[in-house]
Amino acid sequence: xxxxxxxxxxxxxxxxxxxxxxxxxTVRDALNSAIDEEMERDERxxxxxxxxxxxxxxxxxxRGLWKKYGDKRVIDTPITEMGFAGIxxxxxxxxxxxxxxxxxxxxxxxxxxxxxxxxxxxxxxxxGLVNVxxxxxxxxxxxxxxxAQHSQCFGAWYSHCPGLKVVAPYSAxxxxxxxxxAIRDPDxxxxxxxxxxxxxxxxxxxxxxxxxxxxxIGKAKIERVGKHITLVAFSRAVATxxxxxxxxxxxxxxxxxxxxxxxxxxxFDTVMESVKKTNHLxxxxxxxxxxxxxxxxxxxxxxxxxxxxxxxxxxxxTGADIPMPYAKTLExxxxxQGKDVVRVVKKIxxxx
Amino acid sequence: MFSVTLRSxxxxxxxxxxxLAPLFTYSKNGLNTEASFDTKxxxxxxxxEGPSTSVTLSRQDALKYYKxxxxxxxxxxxxxxxxxxxxxRGFCHLYSGQEACCVGMRASMRSYDAxxxxxxxxxxxxxxxxxxxxxxxxxxxRSTGCQRGKxxxxxxxxxxxxxxxxxxxxxxxxxxxxxxALKYQGTDGVCLxxxxxxxxxxxxLYEAMNIAQLxxxxxxxxxxxxxxGMGTSVDRASASTNYYTRGDYVPGIWVDxxxxxxVREATRFAIDHCATGKxxxxxxxxxxxxxxxxxxxxxxxxxxxxxxxxxxxxxxPITGFRERLLSTSLATAxxxxxxxxxxxxxxxxxxxxxxxxxxxxxxxxTADISCNPIDTRVRGVTAFDTLTHRRLGPAxxxx
Numbered sequence: 001x002x003x004x005x006x007x008x009x010x011x012x013x014x015x016x017x018x019x020x021x022x023x024x025x026t027v028r029d030a031l032n033s034a035i036d037e038e039m040e041r042d043e044r045x046x047x048x049x050x051x052x053x054x055x056x057x058x059x060x061x062x063r064g065l066w067k068k069y070g071d072k073r074v075i076d077t078p079i080t081e082m083g084f085a086g087i088x089x090x091x092x093x094x095x096x097x098x099x100x101x102x103x104x105x106x107x108x109x110x111x112x113x114x115x116x117x118x119x120x121x122x123x124x125x126x127x128g129l130v131n132v133x134x135x136x137x138x139x140x141x142x143x144x145x146x147x148a149q150h151s152q153c154f155g156a157w158y159s160h161c162p163g164l165k166v167v168a169p170y171s172a173x174x175x176x177x178x179x180x181x182a183i184r185d186p187d188x189x190x191x192x193x194x195x196x197x198x199x200x201x202x203x204x205x206x207x208x209x210x211x212x213x214x215x216x217i218g219k220a221k222i223e224r225v226g227k228h229i230t231l232v233a234f235s236r237a238v239a240t241x242x243x244x245x246x247x248x249x250x251x252x253x254x255x256x257x258x259x260x261x262x263x264x265x266x267x268f269d270t271v272m273e274s275v276k277k278t279n280h281l282x283x284x285x286x287x288x289x290x291x292x293x294x295x296x297x298x299x300x301x302x303x304x305x306x307x308x309x310x311x312x313x314x315x316x317x318t319g320a321d322i323p324m325p326y327a328k329t330l331e332x333x334x335x336x337q338g339k340d341v342v343r344v345v346k347k348i349x350x351x352x
Numbered sequence: 353m354f355s356v357t358l359r360s361x362x363x364x365x366x367x368x369x370x371x372l373a374p375l376f377t378y379s380k381n382g383l384n385t386e387a388s389f390d391t392k393x394x395x396x397x398x399x400x401e402g403p404s405t406s407v408t409l410s411r412q413d414a415l416k417y418y419k420x421x422x423x424x425x426x427x428x429x430x431x432x433x434x435x436x437x438x439x440x441r442g443f444c445h446l447y448s449g450q451e452a453c454c455v456g457m458r459a460s461m462r463s464y465d466a467x468x469x470x471x472x473x474x475x476x477x478x479x480x481x482x483x484x485x486x487x488x489x490x491x492x493x494r495s496t497g498c499q500r501g502k503x504x505x506x507x508x509x510x511x512x513x514x515x516x517x518x519x520x521x522x523x524x525x526x527x528x529x530x531x532x533a534l535k536y537q538g539t540d541g542v543c544l545x546x547x548x549x550x551x552x553x554x555x556x557l558y559e560a561m562n563i564a565q566l567x568x569x570x571x572x573x574x575x576x577x578x579x580x581g582m583g584t585s586v587d588r589a590s591a592s593t594n595y596y597t598r599g600d601y602v603p604g605i606w607v608d609x610x611x612x613x614x615v616r617e618a619t620r621f622a623i624d625h626c627a628t629g630k631x632x633x634x635x636x637x638x639x640x641x642x643x644x645x646x647x648x649x650x651x652x653x654x655x656x657x658x659x660x661x662x663x664x665x666x667x668x669p670i671t672g673f674r675e676r677l678l679s680t681s682l683a684t685a686x687x688x689x690x691x692x693x694x695x696x697x698x699x700x701x702x703x704x705x706x707x708x709x710x711x712x713x714x715x716x717x718t719a720d721i722s723c724n725p726i727d728t729r730v731r732g733v734t735a736f737d738t739l740t741h742r743r744l745g746p747a748x749x750x751x
Contacts, residue, residue: 046536072536078566083525083559090529093514094466094543095749096536117519118526125507127499128720128745130514162721162730186723186750218726265727303735 022206027169028198030176030208031061035099037211038183039069042097045183048075048088049101049138058103059139059198085111085136089118092134092188099183102138105154105192112157119188120163133186137179140168140192141236141286142324142335151324153287155234158190159263159296165217166263168192170238172202174261177215185217192263194236220267222274226256229280229345232271232297234260237284243338244284248345255345263293268300275306280348281314286335289318312348317341385411387680391614395606397597397634402605403621407613414673414682417459417612419691421451421670424475426699427484428643431474431491435647439707440491443518444505447475449642452669453576454479456615457544460623464539468514468527469546471506472576472641476546480513484699488706496705500744501712502720511748521554523547524573528560528632531571540627542570544619550581552595561599561632570626572619573599574635576609582645583654596636609637610669640667715742723747 025033039045046069051058053066053076066074077084081102088100102108108115119132142151159166165187169175175193182189207213223238224245231241238259245255256274260267275281281301283294294316300306301314317336324334346352388408396402428446435444447454450472458479461467469476477487482498490497491505498508508516514530517523527545534541547557552575564571575595579586586593596604603625607618615637622633640663644651651660664671677683718730719742728741 044536075567078559078562080559080562082556083528083563086522086525086556087529087532087560087563090468090514090526090531090543091533091536092529092749093526094530094533094537096533113519113522114525118517118522122515123723123745123747124721125499125503126509126515126745127502128723128743128747129499129509131723131747131749133723133749165722165726186747216726 023204023209024201025172025176025204025208026199026201027172027175027193028059028061030172031179031193032063032065034176034179034183035062036065036068038180039065039073041211044095044097045099046073046075046096047099047101048077048084050077050079050103052076052101057101059195061198062101081107081110082114085114086118089114089132089134092119092132093122093130097133097183099135099137102136104143104150104195105138105140106150106152108136108138108154115158115164115188115190116161120161123187124163131186132188134188135179135182135191136188137182137191138193139195139198141194142319142331143195145326145328145331146324147326148323153285153319155192155263155285155287156292158192159266159293161264163188164264165189166192167217167261168234168263169261170197170223170235170259172200173204173208174215174221174259176208177213178217178261181214181217184214189217192235197236197239215261218262218265218267220261220270221259222256222270223259224255224257226254226278228253228255228278229282229349230256230258230271230274230278231282231284231341231345232258232260233284234263234293235286237286237336240286240336240338240341241284244341244345247338247342251351253345253349253351266296268297271297271301272306275301276309279309279311281310282317282341282344282348283314284317284336284341286319289316289321292316292318294318315344315348317344382681383411383684384681387682389613389676391611391617392608394614394618395596397599397604398601399603399605403617407617409613409682411682413459414677415687415691417455418670418673418677418683418688419695420455420479421612421673422692422695423484423698424451424454424478425670426695427478427487427702428474430488430699430703432643432647434488434492434703434706440505440647442504443471444491444647445472445645446641446643446647447472449663449669450576450578450609450639451475452612452615452673453609453637453639456612457574457619459612459616460619461544462541462623464512464541465623466512466514466530466534466541466543467546468517468523468530468543470517470520470523470548470551472548473506473508473516476513477508477510477516481510482508483702485702485705488702489709492706493711494706494709495712495716496709497712500716502716521547521551521556524551524554524557525560527573528564528569528571531564531569531626531632532567535570540570542572542623542626544572544574546574546576548581549575549577549579549586549593549595550584550589552577552598553590561602561634564632565602568629568631570629571632572622572626572635573602573632574637576639577636578639578641580641580645580654583649585654596634599632599634602632602634604634604636607635607637609639610667610672612669612673716744718742719744723750
């Protein structure tokens with residue numbers, strides 16, 4: 001009897017698909033595995049961009065890939081964003097599955113016509129004939145000390161446009177699953193990563209490490225369950241919210257943290273379900289306030305049934321409305337930190 | 353003596369600069385099945401040798417090219433009229449005068465070669481396989497239009513034809529990308545990437561040419577030089593108007609774009625170059641557009657009516673071709689008249705359909721935004737309007 005129970009226990013453990021962490025994975029390695037696995041799976045997938053091949057990637061995201069796959073599939077480009085983004089888009093129209101890396105999303109402005117007019121709109125304009133299965137990816141938002149021209153968040157700009165899908169991973173699990181989903185997707189996908197997060201390691205389950213691990217595009221994740229207030233964020237701002245939630249927990253306020261994971265489609269249903277429970281909403285992002293992602297979230301909340309679940313106005317926490325300065329103190333005060341979110345939550349909940 | 357007769361026949365033809373040395377080869381029913389002609393010399397850039405200036409034309413091809421050019425001419429005239437009747441809206445850029453370019457190029461293309469161009473695209477759309485009714489109905493927003501009315505004048509597509517592009521110059525790197533795909537997939541296909549003299553100054557052209565040369569992409573960058581970028585003549589827009597040399601390290605050919613046979617020959621040469629892995633090539637085809645830049649432009653404020661008349665009378669691609677066919681007995685005047693009639697009928701029927709066919713339905717407002725829609729709810733014009741995404745098109749890259 002005891003033996004039978006023992007076997008039963010071992011058997012259950014053997015087939016368990018729950019989440020015991022079996023490894024640590026950095027966001028960088030998560031992205032690297034995603035690209036590697038998808039290139040192995042589908043011959044049409046290839047990556048191009050500045051320094052992706054022989055340099056192993058400006059941020060080492062594509063480390064080892066050129067050595068493994070060679071010149072045909074891992075291609076260094078000249079410093080000509082408009083040219084290579086257009087070429088990548090044309091290659092996708094012609095049946096390949098390119099991954100076009102922008103060294104940072106700031107440089108995508110030189111190529112934005114191709115992301116929007118050539119990639120995003122073509123399926124609609126062609127009445128469903130020519131789909132464009134391309135992934136544009138790279139680090140988005142502020143890094144550290146890189147000043148105004150290298151620090152912009154493009155979440156609002158790209159999520160504005162129909163025809164594009166926009167993902168914004170936070171964790172290693174997000175990064176791997178969303179990038180794999182993006183590469184497999186037959187539509188153009190913008191993947192907004194974050195340079196500061198590249199080196200952060202996360203505990204991941206076996207499932208995450210498997211070759212078919214996908215995180216569905218357009219579905220948010222509850223990173224932390226709470227009941228007093230909903231904090232919504234994407235990418236690095238999720239960390240800001242988790243920091244704030246920790247501090248708030250110490251004073252008895254349990255914040256629910258929603259990690260959007262995707263900006264388009266934006267999983268507002270999950271936000272709504274959360275606010276039905278908490279009755280309070282704070283949107284947190286690192287990008288600028290005017291016409292930002294938070295503006296969209298808050299608008300959706302108040303123009304629909306969400307309005308009636310709110311016990312206080314929904315509020316945004318964002319980057320300051322300034323170009324990013326260089327000096328450390330100034331830079332630190334340009335972006336929201338955990339303490340800023342705590343301050344806002346207390347104000348909304350009328351707590352001293 | 354025989355050659356003297358030939359030469360005097362040649363002189364009767366309205367050919368301003370073309371040398372004409374027809375050579376009869378085989379005669380049947382008084383008609384020849386083949387004839388040879390000389391084209392204007394090609395100008396070469398970074399090429400040791402170029403296309404042959406001596407070209408042979410079969411009767412079969414002759415009738416086909418004639419019919420195609422006439423079809424495009426009439427179709428564009430019909431489009432112009434529909435626009436004046438306000439049944440076509442927005443932009444409408446006519447190809448009249450440039451027919452020899454797309455007809456000549458298509459003649460040398462293989463079935464798997466690709467084409468991408470800008471917005472003066474109706475002639476190309478027809479040559480790539482959309483019938484005139486499909487083109488005109490697209491212009492009038494009918495569901496029988498080649499894009500069901502979703503695209504309009506500047507966004508027409510069919511297999512191997514990537515539009516129809518509205519942003520000047522965007523098609524330049526896109527075309528190089530299509531070429532990359534053709535090469536990557538192991539075919540010897542090439543992509544003909546067309547742009548105008550105005551777009552020839554776009555930075556992205558040089559970015560695309562740089563990469564094409566480095567990676568040996570099978571792309572032919574073709575400048576359809578009609579002398580004007582909207583209202584700006586080439587001299588006022590380009591520091592160098594030798595567009596066939598603008599590729600610098602990319603070899604180039606200058607072609608008389610009013611001569612369908614010269615265009616065909618040059619294209620054959622260029623395709624051969626690209627398809628044998630030598631990298632890209634530039635082609636400048638010198639042509640002319642009779643109408644203004646678009647239907648909003650009368651086309652006479654920046655050029656004289658005399659200039660337009662002169663081209664019509666001395667360099668018209670269809671007239672010149674017709675005279676070649678008649679003078680070499682490749683066709684009779686009757687035959688050509690029959691073709692004219694046939695073409696007129698096809699276009700008349702197409703116009704009728706473009707006016708009478710059903711307009712695209714409102715339910716297609718939210719069709720085909722994405723190939724794989726994740727959330728099928730689409731917001732309409734207010735917070736209270738939720739529409740549903742539909743999937744209708746075949747999505748060629750979804751497998």
